Amino acid sequence: MTRVFCIGELLIDFVAENQGSNLSKATNFTKKAGGAPANVACAIAKLGGKSSFIGCVGKDAFGSFLLDVLKNEGVDISMAQRSKTFTTLAFVSIAEDGERDFVFDRGADEELKYDPSIKSEFKKNILHFGAATALLGGSLEKAYGHYLFDGLCNESFIAFDPNYRSDLWTDDEATFIKKCLPFVEKSHLCKFSLEEALLLSGKENVEEACAFLHDIGADIITVTLGKDGTFVSTNNIKHTVPSIVVSPVDTTGAGDAFIGCLLFQIAALSNFETIFNDSATLLKMVEKANKAGAITTTKFGAIVALPDLNQLEEA
Template identity: 70%
Template structure:
């Protein structure tokens, strides 16, 4: 089984109690572990895969809490860093439909320093790039780009999720420009419908995927909530349905999806062959849909991520 390196942010989600309203009405919050790449790492490890998290937290009680959470989920945290800058925080409220209202208070996630010794570890591995805060400048963006170059030169299997957050990107054009090298070179890109439309400049999902394939990415998955996931390659396109659930919190559903998909892929002997196998890839996406759906039936991200026995039932 291949190791999956997940690069990006790890942070505290302060989730509002008395759900059903926006943040302006929230009075009490519960502390949860969050950050899309960290969620993906936990999703992989909770399903029995091998994941390593690369990111930075503060040298403070919140940072210690976050690393303990990852370690308890069997994520390898040996490459995580602790900074003297305070741990990054996000404040989240969930409305009556399970959708999120959130704001960030950035801190230690931006302080990740590049480690040149990891280059050889990337060979024969999967490297997942989650970009929620990684393209906002500073040490993190520098390290992110250099790890991307290392993954390319080591012929790693590269997965990319732009994790677009509108409150972090007032300049959409800058976000699009910074994502393009990853879309061009990644073997697998995971998008929401909004992200696929934003990065392609196309409203039609079919046209959006064609544009993104033309840019370079070989395989695209677009998560569509209750409708399932669009799986698109340069040879075919199909929507794979999900299971019916009653969602109470959509936080982490996309991370559960891509984590489950990458975990399955990490056990495949030849990923180039897998990407050409429509039937096998369809089966994997269907299982990943189930993981994402189950995650929406509980509050929080990491705590709600399923174990393998839940997917098998």
């Protein structure tokens, strides 16, 4: 099976459980492991795939906790780095419908240094760029660009999820869009929320947004629509794949579970070209990925809620 390299942040989610969506009123928080690329790496490993995490945490108790979580889930952490800067934190409040309110306290994740010695590992493997913080500057952003180039030079399958967080880009959405588009241009697979697809394209509906993003360069586009499923767009198909009905308690990590499950299935293919040429196979993969995302919303926290293969098959 092909290996998936997930590049970006690993952080502590302090979750205010069952206290509404307003962080200003939250008083009790529970420590959880999080960070979109780390969630994706764990989603793949829990399903039985091969994943590696490339990111930076602090040389502190939180950093040790996070790396232990990934290691225990079966993720390769040999390429992870550690910094004297404190581990990145996120404070998350959950509303009754499972939606979230975020505040970030950024730390060590931005200090990931580019390591040219690992680029040979990318040969004909999968690189997933899905960090919420990667385009905010620091050496992480520089490493992100270098690794994209390395992946392209090594015939890697490139996946991109911008993971837009409005509080990280207040009054600067134009910069976010400008920095995302080169990744859209070079990606074989892009995963967006509806908000992200409309923001990056400047269009008013999902079909027009996908047409614009295809023109930029994206080959396959998936737009997650929450309980309504996922819109899949390629040169050959435009189709909404329904999800399963669940009672959500926390939507944190649902998108990461979706793309993780989709990449797990792509990694199992003998030839990446299959999903470009076989629409039926792609739609079946998205259907299974929708289940993974839905299951993840039924528990608090991201990594602890990710399904294994048995849970996925039973759904």
